[in-house]
Ligand SMILES: Nc1ncnc2c1ncn2[C@@H]1O[C@H](COP(=O)(O)OP(=O)(O)OP(=O)(O)O)[C@@H](O)[C@H]1O
């Protein structure tokens with residue numbers, strides 16, 4: 012009590028302009044609670060309730076654990092995730108090493124190739140594999156008797172899908188290298204292999220663990236690839252989808268959702284702990300490593316990257332080709348017939364335009380929300396409780412798979428007792444869900460950019476009696492413009508490609524392109540699915556290009572101060 | 576409060592008065608009851624070792640940090656107002672940070688005009704005026720990144736001065752610059768401050784900076800004020816062992832008190848200023864600046880009569896540019912090491928060499944005795 016009063020006395024009256032900031036912070040904190048924390052609470056509540064809707068403790072978990080089907084799904088999920096991780100890591104490592112530790116030519120090209128999968132939904136590699144190795148596949152001899160449908164197919168698709176995620180982490184890990192350690196090792200007579208084992212690997216250790224965690228989690232919660240190419244091979248993510256969508260068994264779906272949350276949360280926590288340690292690794296005195304050209308090493312780099320890049324292109328190219336070919340592989344005449352979506356089941360062209368609408372709205376409102384939130388949390392001294400709440404909730408989505416978030420949304424908003432029930436089935440809820448789903452990465456970008464600004468800008472402005480929004484408008488926003496464009500691009504592409512969360516939330520009016528891919532593939536219209544997937548990639552790529560050009564143009568126009 | 580008012584009325588008014596300001600971060604006390612007042616037009620330096628709370632005090636004055644206890648008063652026009660709880664924008668000051676915090680995407684002119692209000696032409700006029708004042712005319716259209724550190728520093732100063740604040744706050748404004756630029760800017764800032772007559776508080780941990788620039792220096796340690804005084808006071812009459820050790824070079828000799836104004840050093844009784852007086856036999860540390868130690872060319876009866884004089888061994892002679900530093904030890908005073916600085920002319924006259932004994936005296940008015948440093952206030956000695 013005394014301490015409380017003492018604190019109240021010690022406070023400085025806030026500037027008038029700061030009341031607005033406090034209001035906005037509380038509004039954002041409330042929004043994050045409603046659109047993130049409560050849906051997650053809803054999924055937990057649902058998992059703990061019986062079929063009649065009353066509290067049933069762990070009964071559902073027990074019931075599910077008794078089923079044969081459940082355990083086979085668990086072991087299948089684990090097998091697929093572990094195998095994919097074991098394949099992706101060495102491939103991504105070699106690729107990352109070639110990008111960072113050699114002087115091979117055409118690095119930007121290889122990098123762009125490797126990032127292609129980010130532009131496509133995880134359904135695309137599945138479809139491509141059907142055309143390559145499936146029943147009518149050109150190379151079906153490689154996987155006889157339809158053995159591509161199942162374990163092998165899922166693993167290959169997931170390798171394609173997760174490769175860029177692992178690559179980005181490893182590139183970051185490998186680009187920080189202390190040249191002094193290599194010099195010391197060389198001076199002590201360590202050979203190439205010894206240097207790799209004693210210097211390179213320990214430094215990249217955290218990057219490797221971190222990317223392994225990311226890949227494992229991505230695979231175990233992904234249901235796009237197994238849905239398309241999995242055949243009878245049942246995995247947890249698909250099982251959750253079937254329970255909720257197919258059998259309307261919400262509690263069972265919730266239980267699987269909660270179980271899928273476990274590896275994600277665990278991975279998140281481990282990664283968080285590791286990052287704290289990683290910081291100490293690179294001291295201020297580290298010397299950047301200057302890579303010397305070496306014909307053999309550079310040649311090997313080119314070879315490895317070409318092989319991997321070619322595989323990427325093959326998968327993407329197959330899906331694109333299938334979209335334009337009359338009847339694969341019997342009639343190879345080019346056609347646009349597969350793009351006649353309106354005469355097929357799955358949502359028609361409306362689905363495509365819905366997706367573009369969703370992506371635009373998510374990019375616009377997501378960027379504003381994320382940047383505004385990060386700004387208020389980082390740069391204003393008001394409403395400390397709301398600020399802390401926003402910071403904590405902002406990192407939560409990283410640990411929540413889209414599938415789980417989507418389940419949470421359906422349980423939360425589908426509840427007629429919820430005053431926000433009217434949102435259910437609307438485009439708005441899809442936008443909100445997508446913003447929440449990708450919040451952490453976007454927020455990280457914004458926070459990093461904001462942290463690079465001098466912490467005293469706001470203090471200087473206050474001393475000059477300038478309200479905070481003037482500084483935000485004249486200084487903070489212009490300086491952070493490149494980061495904001497990055498966030499908008501990320502949101503657009505993510506919303507364009509996502510399936511996992513939105514699959515539970517769309518209605519016939521709000522069906523999306525990625526969902527249409529799934530539905531058309533389900534209905535046997537694989538070529539049309541390939542066509543829609545191709546469209547998604549095309550739009551994503553186009554938008555990336557537009558953003559790059561905009562950033563470049565704005566850079567020339569408004570960022571003149573960056574050059575000395 | 577009444578008393579304070581009477582003290583200052585009639586002469587110069589206090590621009591800022593700080594009363595028993597305390598700051599706690601959790602269980603840690605960063606400031607512990609700091610009181611001081613700044614006269615109108617005065618240049619005040621907050622000097623102290625790293626972590627002593629200088630920046631915290633400055634930020635409390637600026638309203639960027641709230642005081643846990645105590646009060647601040649600023650004089651605006653005729654009246655004094657309590658600003659303890661006012662936000663930064665309602666106090667009247669300009670501030671320059673160690674990092675300068677110049678807005679990187681705005682030109683120099685836009686930076687300087689950032690706090691100005693009114694018509695565009697008036698602003699432009701004021702900016703031109705300020706650019707001339709800081710000696711950078713024509714730099715208005717450049718971006719901060721295109722300027723050197725020293726130039727950026729002056730732009731930050733101009734921005735802080737643009738609105739003609741009644742108080743200027745500087746947090747280590749020169750610490751990011753190299754030595755030569757720093758020395759030059761010291762003089763420039765001081766000249767500018769005198770020309771404008773703006774009340775200024777500068778934080779620094781560089782004693783030379785504080786002594787050359789300030790009208791008065793506030794020496795801080797561990798969140799408390801150790802001494803407030805003119806540079807001459809601080810240097811020649813340090814009020815505590817910490818101040819004596821922190822500012823300038825010093826000799827420290829272990830002794831014990833022996834009567835009023837006397838101390839026992841080795842076997843000899845010496846006259847010294849003992850602050851505060853101590854009972855006989857109390858351990859003391861004697862303090863004297865090396866340049867106050869006097870050496871004599873020969874041991875004549877006249878010298879022998881001088882108080883506090885004894886014969887010393889010359890241990891080492893070092894040339895430090897403009898003067899010599901002589902390391903001595905005096906057998907009669909317990910053979911503790913003693914440093915003396917002598918000018919080159921003096922050195923030639925003394926005809927010193929390492930083999931010789933030389934008469935040395937410690938003038939009683941320069942020899943000060945302090946209670947030995949406890950664990951709490953271990954000061955740096957020379
Ligand atoms: N926000 C804070 N939370 C906790 N402790 C703090 C905070 N700000 C400052 N301190 C502590 O208060 C003490 C005084 O800090 P302050 O920045 O005022 O030191 P300083 O005298 O300016 O030192 P320097 O010369 O290094 O700048 C330090 O020990 C510091 O660690």
Ligand SMILES: [Mg+2]
Nearest residue numbers: 629630631747
């Ligand atoms: Mg400081």
